[in-house]
Amino acid sequence: MSHPASTQILVAGAGPVGMIAALALAHAGFDTALVGPPASKDDRRTTAIMAPSLAFLSKLGLHDDGFAGAAPLRTMRIIDATSRLVRSPTVTFHAAEIGETRFGLNTPNVVLNAALEQAVSEHTNILRVENSVTHWKLSESFAHATFDEGKSIRSQLVVAADGRNSPAREAAGIKARRSELPQAALVLSFAHERPHGGCSTEFHTEDGPFTQVPLPGDRSSLVWVTRPDNARELLALGGEELALRIEERMQSMLGKIAIEGGRQVYPLAEISASPVARARVALAGEAAHVFPPIGAQGLNLGIRDVEDIVAAAHAHRDDPGASAALEAYARSRLGDVTARSGLVNLLNRSLISSFLPAQIARSAGLAAMREIGPLRNFAMREGLRPGSGFSALFRSSREQVGR
Numbered sequence: 001m002s003h004p005a006s007t008q009i010l011v012a013g014a015g016p017v018g019m020i021a022a023l024a025l026a027h028a029g030f031d032t033a034l035v036g037p038p039a040s041k042d043d044r045r046t047t048a049i050m051a052p053s054l055a056f057l058s059k060l061g062l063h064d065d066g067f068a069g070a071a072p073l074r075t076m077r078i079i080d081a082t083s084r085l086v087r088s089p090t091v092t093f094h095a096a097e098i099g100e101t102r103f104g105l106n107t108p109n110v111v112l113n114a115a116l117e118q119a120v121s122e123h124t125n126i127l128r129v130e131n132s133v134t135h136w137k138l139s140e141s142f143a144h145a146t147f148d149e150g151k152s153i154r155s156q157l158v159v160a161a162d163g164r165n166s167p168a169r170e171a172a173g174i175k176a177r178r179s180e181l182p183q184a185a186l187v188l189s190f191a192h193e194r195p196h197g198g199c200s201t202e203f204h205t206e207d208g209p210f211t212q213v214p215l216p217g218d219r220s221s222l223v224w225v226t227r228p229d230n231a232r233e234l235l236a237l238g239g240e241e242l243a244l245r246i247e248e249r250m251q252s253m254l255g256k257i258a259i260e261g262g263r264q265v266y267p268l269a270e271i272s273a274s275p276v277a278r279a280r281v282a283l284a285g286e287a288a289h290v291f292p293p294i295g296a297q298g299l300n301l302g303i304r305d306v307e308d309i310v311a312a313a314h315a316h317r318d319d320p321g322a323s324a325a326l327e328a329y330a331r332s333r334l335g336d337v338t339a340r341s342g343l344v345n346l347l348n349r350s351l352i353s354s355f356l357p358a359q360i361a362r363s364a365g366l367a368a369m370r371e372i373g374p375l376r377n378f379a380m381r382e383g384l385r386p387g388s389g390f391s392a393l394f395r396s397s398r399e400q401v402g403r
């Protein structure tokens with residue numbers, strides 16, 4: 001029997017998180033293999049990549065000018081469009097309020113994935129295998145991935161970026177709490193009559209958020225979270241009828257609209273894996289956490305997973321998959337992942353729940369964010385990156401004490 005090829009780190013899954021992980025680890029000097037089929041070329045979603053994630057991608061050689069078809073996100077607005085007894089006031093956040101020119105860039109997924117594929121193909125430290133892993137063998141001292149007709153690769157560490165049903169997670173015996181939600185997201189892009197001014201508007205409805213996000217020119221993308229039966233019905237509508245429904249939902253804020261290209265529906269779920277690392281496997285992206293698309297958090301959280309994996313691997317360079325490295329990674333992710341997933345799930349559930357106290361709490365939270373300046377700034381900074389809200393608050397109280 002021939003010996004398997006070996007590498008220090010194997011990344012399973014070539015979605016956005018897997019590609020970013022492979023690039024970041026290779027950039028940090030690790031021999032890396034990226035195993036998985038190419039990401040879909042027919043993904044109609046766009047992703048709001050926030051400023052700290054853009055800064056990280058830039059360090060890997062992926063600069064803004066590589067994201068053709070992306071638009072800056074300067075303002076974010078939340079409008080309560082429910083017809084409930086207790087409704088929240090409209091809340092608007094401007095990046096300029098925290099001294100930024102933009103919160104991030106709204107980028108078509110096909111553009112992001114193509115830029116990542118290109119960067120991966122140009123990196124000399126990355127072995128790219130375009131097959132799925134079909135079998136895992138995990139032992140105390142190595143991981144062994146079989147991917148095609150008995151071909152295999154042995155590694156010290158596996159980064160499992162193999163999505164919400166993660167086979168590597170299962171092989172490592174990591175448990176995942178999962179609930180399928182009574183919601184699905186219809187996604188599409190559209191042109192409109194009036195300019196969006198770099199503003200994204202999230203309408204909160206009884207079925208979930210309906211979110212318009214700017215694209216270049218007088219164009220936007222849409223994520224319409226609704227009941228699965230309604231999403232199927234919207235998917236089947238003629239273009240003009242669907243355009244009217246969207247315009248109506250948006251209270252004609254952007255004038256007449258025309259739908260561009262195709263549409264897709266994504267089923268929604270909450271998934272939370274714990275611990276996020278064991279048995280030579282570290283989970284990243286949707287293999288570790290899945291929640292509904294509210295506030296553009298999913299991929300940005302996955303990018304922070306990658307940052308922490310690189311830090312843990314760097315600190316245990318001789319054996320990046322050793323228990324000490326995995327424990328350090330799991331510890332570093334605990335607060336961020338728990339807080340982000342918890343907050344997004346809570347907000348989503350408070351929207352679809354008919355439980356009055358939940359609606360009062362959501363409404364009071366949004367009202368406080370609208371009225372209390374330091375809380376608004378804190379929320380905006382924390383929305384971009386965990387801890388940055390606290391450090392800004394600390395800086396400003398130190399300045400006030402000093403005065």
Ligand SMILES: Cc1cc2nc3c(=O)[nH]c(=O)nc-3n(C[C@H](O)[C@H](O)[C@H](O)COP(=O)(O)OP(=O)(O)OC[C@H]3O[C@@H](n4cnc5c(N)ncnc54)[C@H](O)[C@@H]3O)c2cc1C
Nearest residue numbers: 013015016017036047048132133162163285286298299300
């Ligand atoms: C409608 C919608 C809108 C969103 N908008 C935003 C947003 O604006 N901002 C944001 O930050 N996030 C957003 N998200 C979340 C974001 O899309 C996800 O966090 C991100 O796509 C997860 O990427 P991933 O690489 O972890 O998973 P995936 O993209 O699912 O990739 C997993 C990969 O693993 C591969 N794979 C599976 N099994 C194997 C195997 N056995 N061997 C090898 N490979 C395997 C698959 O082929 C796939 O390519 C949104 C999500 C939705 C549904």
